[in-house]
Amino acid sequence: MATIPESELIINPNGTVYHLNLLPEHISDTIITVGDPERVAKVSQYFDEIEVQVVKREFVTHTGYYKGKRLTVISTGMGTDNIDILMNELDALVNIDFRSRAVNEEKIKLNIVRIGTSGSLQEDVPLGSHLASHTSVGLDTLMEFYPLEQSSEEQSITGKLQQELGLGFRPYCVGGSQHLLQKIAFDMVPGNTLTCPGFYAPQGRVLRGGLRNANLLQTYNSFRHDGYRLTNFEMETAGYYSMGRILGHEMLSLNAIVANRMTHRFAENAEEVIDSLIRKVLDRI
Ligand SMILES: O=P(O)(O)O[C@H]1O[C@H](CO)[C@@H](O)[C@H]1O
Numbered sequence: 001m002a003t004i005p006e007s008e009l010i011i012n013p014n015g016t017v018y019h020l021n022l023l024p025e026h027i028s029d030t031i032i033t034v035g036d037p038e039r040v041a042k043v044s045q046y047f048d049e050i051e052v053q054v055v056k057r058e059f060v061t062h063t064g065y066y067k068g069k070r071l072t073v074i075s076t077g078m079g080t081d082n083i084d085i086l087m088n089e090l091d092a093l094v095n096i097d098f099r100s101r102a103v104n105e106e107k108i109k110l111n112i113v114r115i116g117t118s119g120s121l122q123e124d125v126p127l128g129s130h131l132a133s134h135t136s137v138g139l140d141t142l143m144e145f146y147p148l149e150q151s152s153e154e155q156s157i158t159g160k161l162q163q164e165l166g167l168g169f170r171p172y173c174v175g176g177s178q179h180l181l182q183k184i185a186f187d188m189v190p191g192n193t194l195t196c197p198g199f200y201a202p203q204g205r206v207l208r209g210g211l212r213n214a215n216l217l218q219t220y221n222s223f224r225h226d227g228y229r230l231t232n233f234e235m236e237t238a239g240y241y242s243m244g245r246i247l248g249h250e251m252l253s254l255n256a257i258v259a260n261r262m263t264h265r266f267a268e269n270a271e272e273v274i275d276s277l278i279r280k281v282l283d284r285i
């Protein structure tokens with residue numbers, strides 16, 4: 001049986017996985033993820049009971065029960081580099097035997113729902129809306145390192161976007177879980193989410209650092225491929241969708257639209273928009 005060396009799957013002296021600091025029994029197979037560590041308690045405040053609370057770096061985990069269902073909520077911090085860590089370590093917790101360091105024959109499929117904030121790229125995606133990412137396009141380079149399989153349709157979207165943006169690498173495009181979209185996001189705004197490797201220049205924001213491509217935001221806004229358009233941006237979704245496809249987990253990213261870059265407005269009630277999304281997800285998950 002092939003075993004994974006201790007330098008690759010790092011297990012802490014107390015038996016927990018390296019960054020998440022969790023044991024396999026600490027997590028449910030139904031997981032809500034958030035970027036902001038302080039948002040974890042904003043989800044678990046609705047639990048009837050919290051049985052696990054663990055903190056390490058930006059990864060804060062609470063596991064408990066909501067209306068009798070065992071749920072885990074974990075924060076990730078920002079960016080797809082953290083999603084690489086989160087998804088590999090969650091998968092290791094359920095699909096690798098920590099004693100033998102061998103991959104289990106029978107695989108467990110996790111259901112993971114991201115509740116995050118996001119900026120709108122289209123005037124008709126309003127502030128305060130709840131947008132479900134049907135697909136996501138990654139402008140980060142995480143998938144330059146994994147053997148991600150993509151359909152010809154996904155490849156033609158990313159090829160065209162690469163050309164329009166003049167990028168030296170090819171972006172990647174992946175869809176979310178159809179099952180979770182139908183179960184949780186049936187009445188939300190459907191969207192295609194652009195995952196950016198930063199909040200400022202990669203999202204066309206200029207403070208003092210400048211912008212290499214002055215037309216960046218306009219290019220995102222007007223990009224079209226057979227009716228496909230980009231609706232919003234944030235910093236994690238494409239990482240989740242691609243790692244979910246590679247590792248075999250159901251993944252859905254939901255976005256509270258707190259900024260509209262076309263109308264130059266930021267939501268005054270951002271916390272309420274996030275809270276109502278949290279309550280919707282808890283009742284449907
Ligand atoms: O609100 P969260 O979940 O952190 O998501 C969005 O907000 C952060 C930027 O402010 C990025 O992580 C982006 O993806």
Ligand SMILES: O=c1cc[nH]c(=O)[nH]1
Nearest residue numbers: 117118119234235259
């Ligand atoms: O505009 C925004 C708002 C939230 N998160 C982002 O990444 N961008």
